[in-house]
Amino acid sequence: MKPSIDYAEAAREVLAIYAEWETRPLVRNCTGIANCCRFKQTGRTPYLTRGEAYVAARAWKAAGRKSVELSADGSCPFLHPTSGKCRIYEGRPFGCRTHFCAAAGGPAHRHEVRDLIQRLEEIDTRLGGSGAVNLPTAVKEAMAWR
Numbered sequence: 001m002k003p004s005i006d007y008a009e010a011a012r013e014v015l016a017i018y019a020e021w022e023t024r025p026l027v028r029n030c031t032g033i034a035n036c037c038r039f040k041q042t043g044r045t046p047y048l049t050r051g052e053a054y055v056a057a058r059a060w061k062a063a064g065r066k067s068v069e070l071s072a073d074g075s076c077p078f079l080h081p082t083s084g085k086c087r088i089y090e091g092r093p094f095g096c097r098t099h100f101c102a103a104a105g106g107p108a109h110r111h112e113v114r115d116l117i118q119r120l121e122e123i124d125t126r127l128g129g130s131g132a133v134n135l136p137t138a139v140k141e142a143m144a145w146r
């Protein structure tokens with residue numbers, strides 16, 4: 001499907017959704033221990049809509065990086081191999097903010113995030129997407145988007 005918005009506009013909308021999430025009165029306490037970033041260990045991988053993938057890839061490219069390399073140990077490609085820090089923290093996807101980490105407060109309840117997910121899905125559709133894609137695949141594709 002032909003996109004009806006450009007990626008810059010989509011990124012603004014996605015970042016507004018992330019900002020709105022931050023204002024919700026839910027106790028979250030991400031201390032950056034990064035357990036949720038080790039997909040092979042957790043057996044769970046975040047799925048990203050197109051707008052989220054673009055924001056993540058843009059954050060990655062902002063530091064001059066040209067490609068996303070898959071990690072040999074099955075961790076997120078954005079996880080620093082020695083420090084264990086997220087290297088795109090400000091641009092990390094919605095799932096990293098809400099769903100994956102017991103230590104940060106456990107997954108958000110569906111009703112707490114449903115409207116924001118719907119907005120991310122609408123942006124995905126307007127960008128010509130057809131639904132969320134697993135993080136490594138999504139961001140590898142998104143590195144080519146301008």
Ligand code: SF4
Pocket residue numbers: 034036037046076077078079080085086087088089092093096
């Ligand atoms: S994007 Fe960042 S927070 Fe999300 S899984 Fe990857 S390293 Fe972890």
